[in-house]
Amino acid sequence: MPTIHIDKIPYAVKAGRNLLEACLGLGFDLPYFCWHPALGSVGACRQCAVKVFKDGQDTRGKLVMSCMEIVKEGMLVSIADEEAAAFRSQIIEWLMTNHPHDCPVCDEGGNCHLQDMTVMTGHNYRRFQYKKRTFLNQYLGPLIHHEMNRCIQCYRCVRFYRDYAGGNDLNVFSAHDHVYFGREKEGVLQSPFSGNLAEICPTGVFTDKTLKEHYTRKWDLTTAPSVCQHCSLGCNTTAGERYGTIRNITNRFNGEVNGYFLCDRGRYGYAFVNSVNRVVQPLLRHRAVESVDDVTLMEALTMRMAHQKLIGIGSPRASVESNFALMQLVGKENFYQGVTEELAYLEKRIVDVLGSGALHCSSLGEIAGSDAVLVVGEDVWNTAPVMALAIRQAVMKKGFLANTTVAPSPLDEISACTLHAAPDDIARLGFAIAHLLDPSVPPVPTASEEIQRTATSIAEALRTARRPVIISGASCYNEALIRAAYAIATALDPTERKVGIAYVLPECNSMGLAMMRAPSIDAAIERTAFEHDLTVLVLENDLYRILPAKKADDFFRRFKNIIVLDSLNNLTTEKATVLLPAATFADGDGTLVNNEGRAQRFYQVFIPANQHIKESWWWLWKLHTALTAASNGHECHPDEVLARLETALPQFAGISRAAPPPDFRIHGEMIPREPHRYSGRTAMLANLSVSEPKPRQDSDSPMTFTMEGYQRIPPSPLIPFFWAPGWNSVQSVNKYQQEPGGALKGGDPGIRLFEQKAGADRVLFTDPPDAFAVRDQKWMLLPQHHVFGSEELSGTAGAIGELTPAPVVALSPRDARQLGVVEGTIIRLRMDQEEVSLPVKIQEGLCNGVALAPAGWPGMAASNWGTWVNISA
């Protein structure tokens, strides 16, 4: 570790870092704009100037841009040097000559890197007497607001959008002091990562458009560490609340998971929390007055449930606590996963692989740092967008990428090798690769020459890789793909390299639910055909999304009592005889297990004014105690549920360490959810009652709903917001990291439940499937996921709705010709028990014999995926 002298004091710093990183890492406040830990240095803004001296005798020194200077042993640096400080102040003054007088109406204000840096350099009075340059804005879609006057030309937006995220519709135009960042023509930004522009822009050129609808300053938000609910990756987020509604979602840095960036589904999918479609009142249906108070409700429930056989349907989008509380209430043998048999089978296979410890399951951070990535069949771009972003980073660092998917994907353009084929054929390619890497894997019979050629080139790249990652997933509803990914990963010799595997799952807690190893919904349907007088509890699950409507209707008809817990009204809640309002991620606590097996806690952001809204596990525990009369008035906390879970299901060992316990204190203080500048406490509720109520207490976590408490850096799972003195914007994350861009202090949050073990047994067979055979007048129906609209909660409302593509059925050009249909023709899909009419999209590159239908679309039940359907024009 080289030693550098900053203002005559020696410091040991990490070799290979630039001077700016070293200074920031040591806690110095050095202003900067164009440098970003994820984007690197370009030395364009001239803001981070410091003095470097040749030797002890050198008194003049020279100004250098610290972000462009690599630390060297014995370097003599001065940050406080008068000339350097004056230079930095002058740079800001120049940047500010054209900056408009917008701060009061700018959404970035109070969360603005430019404000922070201006204050930091001491520039405070405008001396420039001439006119300001102005620009016209562009409409950039429903997610991002554009206000070009505020630009300081740091180029961060295009460096992120084009270089980091691979978008090509945002660009820089014009020249000299007229450079303009925008699109060639007004229009919606095409990249699903465009929301990050609001965070990457150091000032208010790009701001969050959905926040504008209910604008709140950062200092006025009650925030809590949260985990994204909209795919299986479990990106860390910060959710902000004011006046009882969620206002925005921002990225919460986790070096192992999402790093600095979120996808737009995660950032803008929060609208459902504030939705009018929320279940807000416990209902007892088929009564004169359906909405009931707590006492009547509990009486009615105990009466209906006592001495009844209960079965429970779990949910892949409910927390581990809620699923386990349901399992405890109904008994292990009566608990069913709320997913189809096919999916439960696939997920069981994935849990088998990861649980065996035979392979290391890669985090997103490891994927971004890998040198060869092979995607086996999964449409990562749409099912796990931030993973696609991580893959792109691996490729940008000269890594190898082979992307094999059913339909063309935006990742294809950076792949060295692509294949578009039916899932079985992709799996055969996978087994062919595995055979080339390890001859003990059986060869693929009758493999075409093209498959052999592709397999050889991919196998060659994997053989030379040091940190290869194999990615697959459940979205193709094909078990062979999961086996193929496993076969390739185990065929690679682990003594020469670190092999990683990653499986993408459908929902935020799919992994947690699958790890409970319960039977599927189909098993429940089978069982209820013979048993009578059953009561069913459906936990946060719309069965009409997974079963055909007729089958779901039949299923519900078999029960006298249907108790449904959910946060949003849907077809299943309509069937409920008892409906209980469940909390969302914003009004409840819980733990999710992401695709990597990382257990992460999300914290309640606020206590809703509506006292009926409670976490599902709270309701289920209450029912449990009411039925067994065992509670003694004892309230239940997530930690207790997790502790019981660890005893009951040892595969979850360690999950209770995902977050500090509720009695955790630092110097006797809790962690405040509100910044110390939080305003309006004595006025926000004064219209209801002029006496301020007692602050709401949180017994489930070591966090308060006030601004009082420990004011310094809390442990990494408990960071409610990023703020440091002088650093109001999200750039203050530097102060929370061990080094700029590195892990958070105390390690990145989350507990990994799967660890690699030496000498683990082989868990899956490695025999290849038969080649996909096109059938006459039958098509294999596969889901086409989309970042927007395919996921249930982010749904089709608000800004996400505007971006949801119109539903279409994609067919290959040959199949369309055969059917005699052209683009846009309405065709009828005849599935097992239902029929859907949708327009055709002719997709070049799609293989014959496959039809892609929109995932998550009403009427497209998940049980249809992977089945053969009839199509008629």
Next chain:
Amino acid sequence: MLTHLRTMWLVFLHLFHKKATIQYPEEKIRLAPRWRGRIVLTKDPDGGERCVGCYLCAAACPVDCIALQATEDEKGRRYPEFFRINFSRCIFCGYCEEACPTYAIQLIPDFEMGEYARENLVFEKEDLLIDSEGKYPGYNYYKVAGLDAGVKAKGEGEKEDPPVDIHSLLP
């Protein structure tokens, strides 16, 4: 003894001094324009609401007695959807006025706010908004701001060049 007499003499002399007491409320005290009393929200010279809902007054308030919610009209002009001051908490420090970047919130020389019920001291926007520019006539924030909120188009502000033609490469 002597001091007693001196005291009585001095008290006697006060009979001929000018009276400090006034017959309030019949007679009003003169308050300077900068006296810090009841808080109002003013309007700009064009009659538009001056408040842009920037939340700086609320942040500056040491007793946190200001709560508001910003919203926007169809032209992009920010204004408070609601603006509430709990005068039963207000200490009339004037920090809100100092923080206000648009001269919207002003403290005026009026202190006659006594109420029997504390609830009546919670003022909403309709109670606060006055049809006047208050102490700072002539200032219209949206004329000097960079953005176009329906008050002036881009480039037509007081110190603004016309919008850049981004298709031109001329200097």
